[in-house]
Amino acid sequence: MQTVTLNNGIEMPILGYGVYQIPPEQTEQAVADALTAGYRLLDTAAAYGNEEAVGRAIKNSGIPREELFVTTKLWVQDAPAQDNTRRALETSLTKLGLDHVDLYLMHQPYGDVYGQWRAMETANREGLAKAIGVANFFPDRLLDLILNNQIVPAVNQIETHPFFQRTADQALMREHGVQHQSWGGFAEGKNDLFTHPVLTEIGKAHGKSAAQVVLRWLIQRDIVTIPKSVSPDRMAQNFDVFDFALTDRQMTQIAGLDTGTTLFFDHHDPEMVAWLSKRRLDS
Numbered sequence: 001m002q003t004v005t006l007n008n009g010i011e012m013p014i015l016g017y018g019v020y021q022i023p024p025e026q027t028e029q030a031v032a033d034a035l036t037a038g039y040r041l042l043d044t045a046a047a048y049g050n051e052e053a054v055g056r057a058i059k060n061s062g063i064p065r066e067e068l069f070v071t072t073k074l075w076v077q078d079a080p081a082q083d084n085t086r087r088a089l090e091t092s093l094t095k096l097g098l099d100h101v102d103l104y105l106m107h108q109p110y111g112d113v114y115g116q117w118r119a120m121e122t123a124n125r126e127g128l129a130k131a132i133g134v135a136n137f138f139p140d141r142l143l144d145l146i147l148n149n150q151i152v153p154a155v156n157q158i159e160t161h162p163f164f165q166r167t168a169d170q171a172l173m174r175e176h177g178v179q180h181q182s183w184g185g186f187a188e189g190k191n192d193l194f195t196h197p198v199l200t201e202i203g204k205a206h207g208k209s210a211a212q213v214v215l216r217w218l219i220q221r222d223i224v225t226i227p228k229s230v231s232p233d234r235m236a237q238n239f240d241v242f243d244f245a246l247t248d249r250q251m252t253q254i255a256g257l258d259t260g261t262t263l264f265f266d267h268h269d270p271e272m273v274a275w276l277s278k279r280r281l282d283s
Helices: 024-037 051-061 081-096 113-125 139-147 167-176 187-195 197-206 210-220 232-239 248-255 270-278
Strands: 003-005 011-013 041-043 069-074 103-106 132-135 155-159 179-183
Touching: 024 041, 024 051, 024 232, 051 069, 051 081, 069 081, 081 113, 103 113, 103 155, 113 132, 113 139, 139 167, 155 167, 167 179, 187 197, 187 210, 197 210, 197 248, 210 232, 210 248
Parallel strands: 041 069, 069 103, 103 132, 132 155, 155 179
Antiparallel strands: 003 011
């Protein structure tokens, strides 16, 4: 497995397994299958409602804790944000059955971001979160957080796929030592990604699928990716992307697919900001 080195020296696998939108009753088996396939980076979140199932799969796997890289995420907290952030992390750790996570991300750039971040900085210093970072932060919000706090986020997990490539975002992250991580790498199949002629033609040249081409493209851009599947065969296929390399011409062809806009939702849309900011988890 290829790894990236975060800004605090921690090694993070460049390819992992995400459990977004997997129902809790399916998550334990899915994670068990992913671990069997070789994945060691697991990505969940309090908002996904499946942390307990991820924890059971980890416990039952028998894999030494030090071989795993576990990420979970903090949802928007009510005031006092610092106290509630600490309680949220402790709740996630309890559900996961772990004494620390390798990466704790602020899931959305809303609410008392500074209060939440200060609590995350404390958790990082205490070893409850080996690294801390953010998700869904656009360049302006990310730079504001960097300039006005002590710890620079180790990771920013943002929508990134062939149709929304985030090259300017990545340039800013590289400048400040923040690791780019993709969510939605397959764009959930939008724009016919899995049968797209550019991607399938490139795949034919390597004996690979369009999905494998996308993962390879992300890896060659030094972007951590966390594809999701509940199929063991597809998990294995997604993992099989380290035995080929895209040419410069092929990378340029894929660059030409960028539309420069989200395929899901806009974090600058006032209605979306209001909905995400007001949403609260049941526990």
